[in-house]
Amino acid sequence: xxxxxxxxxxxxxxxxxxxxxxRAMLAATAxxxxxxxxxxxxxxxxxxxxxxxxxxxxxxxxxxxxRQNIQIARQLEKTLKAxxxxxxxxxxxKIDFRRTVLYDHDFDICIGRHPGGTDPDFLYEALYSRYADxxxxxxxxxxxxxxxxxLLKEQRNSEGKARREAVTAVLEEIATQQPFVPICLPEEHRxxxxxxxxxxxxxxxxxxxxxxxxxxxxxxxxxRVGHTDARPTENLNPIAPxxxxxxxxxxxxxxxxxxxxxxxxxxxxxxxSYDWDDGAFDIRLREGCEFHDGExxxxxxxxxxxxxxxxxxxxxxxxxxxxxxxxxxxDAVDVDSISIRNDDHRVELPxxxxxTVGERALLVPILPAxxxxxxxxxIAGPGGPSVAQGTTEGIVTNxxxxxxxxxxxxxxxxEGDQLLLERFESHFTRRPGVELPSLTVDECPIVVHPSSTxxxxxxxxxxxxxTSLPLDAHAIDGVEESGDVEVFESPSWSxxxxxxxxxxxxxxxxLFRQIIARLVDKETLCDEVFDGHARPIATPVTDxxxxxxxxWDGRDPKMPFLGTDGEVDVEAAKIAxxxxxxxxxxxxxxxxxx
Amino acid sequence: MLAEVLTQxxxxxxxxxxxxxxxxxxxxxxxxxxxxxxxxxxxxxxxIAVLLIxxxxxxxxxxxxxxxxxxxxxxxxxxxxxxxxxxxxxxxSIATPETTAYFSLIYIYGYTxxxxxxxxxxxxxxxxxxxxxxxxxxxxxxxxxxVLYIFVIAYGPRxxxxxxxxxxxxxxxxxxxxxxxxxxxxxxxxxxSLHTSLSATVATFAAMTRSTFPKWFPVAxxxxxxxxxxxxFLGIHWGxxxxxxxxxAALCVTLxxxxxxxxxxxxxxxxxxxxxxxxxxxxxxxx
Numbered sequence: 030x031x032x033x034x035x036x037x038x039x040x041x042x043x044x045x046x047x048x049x050x051x052r053a054m055l056a057a058t059a060x061x062x063x064x065x066x067x068x069x070x071x072x073x074x075x076x077x078x079x080x081x082x083x084x085x086x087x088x089x090x091x092x093x094x095x096r097q098n099i100q101i102a103r104q105l106e107k108t109l110k111a112x113x114x115x116x117x118x119x120x121x122x123k124i125d126f127r128r129t130v131l132y133d134h135d136f137d138i139c140i141g142r143h144p145g146g147t148d149p150d151f152l153y154e155a156l157y158s159r160y161a162d163x164x165x166x167x168x169x170x171x172x173x174x175x176x177x178x179x180l181l182k183e184q185r186n187s188e189g190k191a192r193r194e195a196v197t198a199v200l201e202e203i204a205t206q207q208p209f210v211p212i213c214l215p216e217e218h219r220x221x222x223x224x225x226x227x228x229x230x231x232x233x234x235x236x237x238x239x240x241x242x243x244x245x246x247x248x249x250x251x252x253r254v255g256h257t258d259a260r261p262t263e264n265l266n267p268i269a270p271x272x273x274x275x276x277x278x279x280x281x282x283x284x285x286x287x288x289x290x291x292x293x294x295x296x297x298x299x300x301x302s303y304d305w306d307d308g309a310f311d312i313r314l315r316e317g318c319e320f321h322d323g324e325x326x327x328x329x330x331x332x333x334x335x336x337x338x339x340x341x342x343x344x345x346x347x348x349x350x351x352x353x354x355x356x357x358x359x360d361a362v363d364v365d366s367i368s369i370r371n372d373d374h375r376v377e378l379p380x381x382x383x384x385t386v387g388e389r390a391l392l393v394p395i396l397p398a399x400x401x402x403x404x405x406x407x408i409a410g411p412g413g414p415s416v417a418q419g420t421t422e423g424i425v426t427n428x429x430x431x432x433x434x435x436x437x438x439x440x441x442x443x444e445g446d447q448l449l450l451e452r453f454e455s456h457f458t459r460r461p462g463v464e465l466p467s468l469t470v471d472e473c474p475i476v477v478h479p480s481s482t483x484x485x486x487x488x489x490x491x492x493x494x495x496t497s498l499p500l501d502a503h504a505i506d507g508v509e510e511s512g513d514v515e516v517f518e519s520p521s522w523s524x525x526x527x528x529x530x531x532x533x534x535x536x537x538x539x540l541f542r543q544i545i546a547r548l549v550d551k552e553t554l555c556d557e558v559f560d561g562h563a564r565p566i567a568t569p570v571t572d573x574x575x576x577x578x579x580x581w582d583g584r585d586p587k588m589p590f591l592g593t594d595g596e597v598d599v600e601a602a603k604i605a606x607x608x609x610x611x612x613x614x615x616x617x618x619x620x621x622x623x
Numbered sequence: 624m625l626a627e628v629l630t631q632x633x634x635x636x637x638x639x640x641x642x643x644x645x646x647x648x649x650x651x652x653x654x655x656x657x658x659x660x661x662x663x664x665x666x667x668x669x670x671i672a673v674l675l676i677x678x679x680x681x682x683x684x685x686x687x688x689x690x691x692x693x694x695x696x697x698x699x700x701x702x703x704x705x706x707x708x709x710x711x712x713x714x715x716s717i718a719t720p721e722t723t724a725y726f727s728l729i730y731i732y733g734y735t736x737x738x739x740x741x742x743x744x745x746x747x748x749x750x751x752x753x754x755x756x757x758x759x760x761x762x763x764x765x766x767x768x769x770v771l772y773i774f775v776i777a778y779g780p781r782x783x784x785x786x787x788x789x790x791x792x793x794x795x796x797x798x799x800x801x802x803x804x805x806x807x808x809x810x811x812x813x814x815x816s817l818h819t820s821l822s823a824t825v826a827t828f829a830a831m832t833r834s835t836f837p838k839w840f841p842v843a844x845x846x847x848x849x850x851x852x853x854x855x856f857l858g859i860h861w862g863x864x865x866x867x868x869x870x871x872a873a874l875c876v877t878l879x880x881x882x883x884x885x886x887x888x889x890x891x892x893x894x895x896x897x898x899x900x901x902x903x904x905x906x907x908x909x910x
Contacts, residue, residue: 086701091782093810100786117701120778122811125693444686478624479801480794487624503789558786 082618083535083611084115085137090126093480094258095142096501097525100558101212101549102140104595105527108548112602113619123260127271131353132164132414134171136530138545143209144274145522147292149196149570150386153181154357156208161532164416165270165353171532172208185361185382192385197576200568204579204587207542210527211569213555216562217499217521220488224513225249226495232466233291233519234497235275240473241436241458242466254475255484255493257501259445262477266428267394268338268354271414275523276354276394277497278475281450283394283433286312286331292520292571295388298465299326299395299434299457305384306377310391314374315457320397321431321438328369328376333398335378335390336364341421343405350419355393362390397432436468448475482507489514502559524569535621540609546588548602553595625802632735632803639736640743647740647839648747656747663751670755670883677762681769688773689809696776699814703777703861711780712787714856723791726853729846730793731800733853734818737846741825744836752883753832760824760879764817767871772812779813781858788858816860819868820875822847827876 089102099120106116119136121129130139144166145151154160158178160167180199184192221229225246232238240252264272267279288298297303299318303310318326338359340349352359363379370377380387404423413425430439436458437450451472458467476493478484481504487493489509499521500508510516527549529536536542551565567586568579579586591605592598603613612620644653656663738761745754781792794801829836829843851868854860860868 091778091810092785093778093782096785099783103783117705118783119698120700120783121698122693479805480798482795483624483798483801486798492624503785 080620080622082113082115082614083621084117085109086117086119087138087140088119088121088126088129088136089140090123091120094123096503097215097554097558097563098140098142101525101527101554104554104558105138105140105549108597109545111597111599112548112606113613113617115618123258124271128414130528131166131169131270132416134169134530134532136528137533137536138530139528141526141528142215142274143211143524143526143569145524145569147289147522147571148386148389149200149574150185150389151357152199152203152569153185153360156203157181157357160356162417163351163353163356164414164418165351165356167351167353167356170208170528171530172206173531174202174206174208177202177206185386188383188385192383193574196570196574197578200570200574200576200579201587204568205543206539207529207546207588208531209529210542210546210549210588211566212525212527212549212551213559213563213565214521214524215499215502215559216505216564217519218505218508218516218562219496219499219519220485220508221495221515221517222488222491222493222513223515226252229495229515230517230519233293234495235277235499235519235523236290237277237280237288237436238290238466239277239519240281241468243469245469250471252470252473252495253493254473254495254497255487256448256475256477256497257479257481257484258498259477261475262442262444262446262448264427264429265431265439265448266424266426267396267431267433268341268352268424269414269428270353273354278448278450279394279431279433280435281437281473282431282435282439283396284318284326284435285392285394287388287391289392292522292573295391300391303378303391305387308380310378310380310387311370312376312378312391314376316374318434318457319455320434321453322397322400324397324399325373326395326397326434327373329373330395330398331376331378332367332369333402334393334396335359335362335367337396337398337401337405337423338393339364341405341423342407342419343402345405345407346419348418350416350421350424353414353416353424358390358393361387395434397434400432437473440472446477449473450475480504502562505562506560520571522571524566525563526569535611538609541606541611543588544591544602544605544609546585547591547605548597550590550592550595550597551585552583552590557595624799625806628799628803632732635732636735636739639732640740643736643740643839644743647836647842648744652747655749659749660746663746663749663754666751667746667754667758670758674758674762677765681765684769685807685809688769689811692773692776692811696774696811698776700777700783703814703863704783707862709784709787710862711855711858711860712784714852715788715791718791718856722856723796726791726849726856727793727797727800729849730818730853730857730859731803733846734822734850737822737825737843737850740839741828741843744839745828745832748832748835753828756879756883757824757828759883760828760875761821763875763878764820764824764871767875768812768815768817768820771815771867772809775814776811777813777861778811779859779864780855780861782810784858791857793857793859813860814864815867815871816851816854816864817868817871818854819851819860819865820871822850823869823872824875827872 087102087106089098092099102118106118109116129135154167156168156172156177158173161171161173177199180195180202184195184199187195219234227244228242232242260272261278265279267283284299286300287295289295300312301315303312320326338352338355341352342350361380361382363381366379368377401423404426406422407419408422408425416424436453436456438453440449440451442448452468457463458465478487481501484496485500485504485508488496508516529542531537555563555565565581567581568575591602606619614620741757745757781788789795826843826847829840833840851865855865
């Protein structure tokens with residue numbers, strides 16, 4: 030934490046904190062004496078008290094990065110101003126946005142894209158109370174609710190029907206509490222060259238499977254990827270949440286024990302098998318696998334990875350400094366009891382949850398111990414991200430060149446422009462007899478283009494084979510399909526959300542959060558801001574897990590919009606705030622103690 | 624893509640410049656320049672060198688500056704937006720396909736031409752001070768602009784109101800230009816508008832030399848005004864950035880007057896240290 034005042038403040042740089050608290054102190058003492066003299070009005074004029082118009086900041090990213098978030102933010106700004114709240118916008122680059130929200134927790138309300146998850150267990154990572162002071166995707170909202178904690182743990186420890194009931198209960202409770210407002214699920218559309226490759230969309234293009242097992246046409250030996258985000262050219266650290274979204278590129282560079290193709294079943298990958306054996310996975314690694322630097326992949330690397338992700342300082346601090354990505358995944362592993370069996374290729378991974386949830390722990394990237402062991406040292410430098418539990422090299426390193434064991438290896442990069450990956454010849458998927466998708470091209474240049482519109486144009490002009498990131502909603506309708514060019518849609522689980530910093534008043538108040546949630550017209554946003562290429566949601570899980578009570582039925586079943594067709598009913602909103610215990614002054618401003 | 628856009632730019636400029644030279648400079652002056660270009664070049668060499676060094680630093684800083692800016696810069700987007708709100712949307716009221724095409728062309732081609740023609744024109748003057756002042760003013764614009772860009776992190780209107788400016792937004796109507804502009808700029812470099820400040824600098828010099836280049840003066844003013852308006856019309860800059868650009872132009876023109884001597888460095892050197900002339904025979908004066 031960076032010592033900002035807990036009150037929502039309009040000043041995003043906080044220079045006047047000192048002045049503010051001094052003023053508050055003066056107000057307190059002076060107020061006492063003056064009001065004792067029975068001159069309340071005068072006191073208000075002479076020494077302004079600290080009950081002011083509520084003023085809050087909406088943090089989001091610029092239109093260059095994603096065109097919808099800023100539009101949602103401005104829509105909300107107008108709505109909140111109409112109901113008497115003072116609002117300012119804090120627009121930050123993708124990297125800065127994530128550092129502000131995920132590391133520094135220096136926000137009031139944020140609008141962004143949550144990576145989400147194919148399994149509802151991602152909510153454990155997102156909301157578990159114990160993570161409130163950690164950095165990363167683990168509880169950036171600082172949300173603490175013991176009932177929800179219990180339910181989140183329950184769904185981790187039950188199977189089948191019992192788990193479904195626990196999930197339903199937690200989803201309903203979350204929908205009441207609104208620690209964040211799930212807004213909508215944007216569609217994922219990508220453009221690809223059908224004349225150069227066959228088999229697009231057999232693997233989900235947000236996962237490694239989308240790029241393996243493609244069938245190239247005769248003479249095609251390069252997979253030209255058009256990317257619209259320069260971050261992978263700056264940093265390839267698989268555990269850096271400020272640079273990763275779905276982690277697609279690092280998943281091609283690093284292997285994991287198991288793999289998941291989109292919303293499909295989790296299946297063995299780097300491991301030949303992992304059998305569930307009474308609370309532990311008995312993992313048998315494939316023999317003869319190597320990292321890109323030629324070192325063998327051993328059971329020791331696997332054990333190291335789980336230990337490192339739970340404490341990136343490897344025990345050199347009093348308290349562990351956990352990874353800012355994959356936190357919920359690795360928390361299922363009892364790292365102190367990991368044991369390596371007789372040879373170098375067998376690990377017993379004790380799991381503290383059910384098999385279903387525990388299996389998700391097998392999706393983390395396996396890091397080479399001989400490189401990452403060095404990254405356990407603490408680093409104190411200005412500028413980069415900082416973690417309350419101790420910022421280690423492993424969290425801040427740009428990890429270039431990345432040494433993984435994945436099907437692609439790093440060749441070169443030009444910062445801001447391109448990243449060149451090439452096939453890792455000795456990857457296990459290339460062995461005869463391995464029934465897994467393998468890379469069918471020699472190299473894979475990932476070129477950065479400025480926008481969805483330009484990159485779609487580049488694919489159409491045969492300058493790239495695929496747009497690796499989903500097209501921005503405004504660009505989707507402009508892409509023309511032809512015999513050579515294919516536009517395809519893939520299932521999506523990454524959702525658009527409005528997050529509250531529940532560490533601060535009044536965002537700590539669920540009644541306040543509920544009213545804000547009811548001021549967002551999700552349906553209209555989907556139609557107007559996403560051009561219909563998104564659907565509104567009341568709960569942030571995949572369809573399979575949405576309980577009937579939280580299905581979208583033309584309106585939000587729990588938090589229906591306070592108004593009609595995008596127009597907020599200002600009077601109704603004000604009454605709602607007053608019913609929740611807030612006050613308005615005679616000029617219609619919402620007043621709170623700050 | 625970049626190569627394509629650059630080629631187009633080079634072609635357009637190489638058509639525009641000869642026409643402008645013929646129309647605004649005149650044969651007589653060109654003939655004299657041909658006779659005197661060596662001496663003039665020697666006089667103005669330091670100014671050219673300074674500008675080139677500044678441009679080089681600018682180019683290198685493009686790699687380093689965003690990161691430095693991230694560390695020490697102030698986030699001022701909300702301040703700019705809070706002050707002027709939706710002011711620039713006023714220009715949307717004149718948006719038609721024609722005006723959009725006009726301002727897009729002005730932003731890319733008009734601006735480049737506006738910057739490249741004056742150095743050629745002023746080189747044909749027998750006194751070299753105007754030329755040296757112009758280049759110094761250019762250099763100052765870039766230096767001060769770069770420093771401000773490091774300290775001020777702000778996004779332009781298109782990044783806040785993408786839907787409102789979509790009709791005219793340069794990168795929506797002509798997405799290929801993004802390849803060109805990202806080579807020279809990052810999207811947080813909005814305050815001040817260097818497009819405006821450099822154009823206004825050129826217009827000011829055009830005003831100062833209007834007796835020598837009477838036809839250039841109105842052209843420069845119209846072009847400069849169009850460039851300033853285009854930055855807002857296309858949704859790239861805030862009104863405040865344009866005002867900042869105008870102030871920066873005024874500052875740079877004033878400073879160039881102070882910094883650039885009546886005589887060139889080589890002239891001064893040979894006046895103060897006449898012995899140099901013996902030692903360096905090429906430092907001779909023939910005026």
